[in-house]
Amino acid sequence: MIKAVRGFKDLLPEEAGVFRWLEEQAREILRRYGFSEIRLPILERTELFARSIGESTDIVEKEMYTFQDRSGDSLTLRPEATAGVVRAFIEHGLYNRPKPLKLFTIGPMFRHERPQKGRLRQFHQIDVEVFGAASAGMDAELVALALGILRAGGARDLRLEINSLGCPGCRGPYREALREFLFSRRERLCEDCRRRAERNPLRALDCKREGCQREYQEAPMLSAFLCEDCRRHYQHFKTYLQEGGILFIENPRLVRGLDYYTRTIFEIKAPGLGAQDTVAAGGRYDGLVSALGGPETPAVGFAIGMERWWLVSRGSQREVAAPDLFIAPLGEEARRWAFRLAALLRDRGLKVESDYEGRSLKALLRQADRLSARWALILGEQELQEQRALLRDLASGTQLSLPFRDLEDLLNRVLIEILF
């Protein structure tokens, strides 16, 4: 038997219903905040991700689905959405539109990691980006938006962690100071951290090993290196959050896995997710648009992991809507009649089902019952001869025989009852 690829999941009807419901909640909140949807390819040139996410990040180094297409180009299934949004922003000159430009996109992302709770190889994100807003007020508004979406899905007990990564101006000197510190203690650090000390010193700080963390108690803090502007921005951000009654935890060790972030970064964690407890994360990336060839454009964004959000939402199991009418035809002529009638009623907005398998009346009614149909229209050979049909109320079990010419009138009244 051919099975789905590891880490790729099918969503059966019941699950797809919940997924869709979540998406609808998100879209409604996004609408209130003034965001517009964009739809993007899930395949991009590998170079786009290498340049935006960062060459030495785990994502680029070992998690991307990269391959050569038939013309020899290196393409990659997107591991995250921001790079593609920025690419489209530049490619279509969206920087000429009124600012701020608020966009969101929903779709699958791909990362070749070992699957576990809250982690798939194909997973889905709601990705939200704002271009052309430099102030911390927008950072805070995005946090409020993320929390609003998550709560609309029923997520509770969310924990917001924030930090500031500074700008290239202040992060450079800090990075050097940190690197020096790491080298001075390298004997006492784990293997991973020694490697990080060279390639990506900031990442060492969120090492999970106790031994390393003990050393880092004395490590220089980025907050001490923030330039005046970055410090003020961070302060404003916190002020706005407080203004909105949004509780947060400052986590000076918080670092993100992508290189493009500047200043504000945040993560929203939820209980009950196991080891992967971050359900949404994002931050500011003021340098990315220009780095990819666009005009200097401040930008902030975040992404919500749909599957993780799902895990902490109230899984509102929505079934397929029940039919208004189930037509139970007996005999070939009745079946043809049912076929025409079903199409007619559907055109008028009724949800109608029938069955052409030539099953017994008993089987047909069982089917109608299972579908939770409101009425069954029994169309037997006897009825057909008399130009009548039996309309049965499936809840009460009462039924009446009525001539075809009354059928239309009755169904019209039924229609009105349903639609209004």
Place this chain on the structure above:
RNA sequence: GUGACCGUAGCUCAGGUGGUCAGAGCGCCGGGCUGUGGCCCCGGAGAUCGUGGGUUCGAGUCCCACCGGUCACCCCA
């Protein structure tokens, strides 16, 4: 990429120390009610016991490998 645990019908699971052990419940199809659902009763279809080797007279039950699932590490949504 590393580790631990797990893998029997569509689903949830039973199957001491290897020898009618290939089962149950639910679901599905049908019958009892020859044209009337939901309850009840009866019957049926459906499993090469994840795959491939090995040990043995004999393996779902033991061993090995592989595949897959789950959780954790790394990292991340």
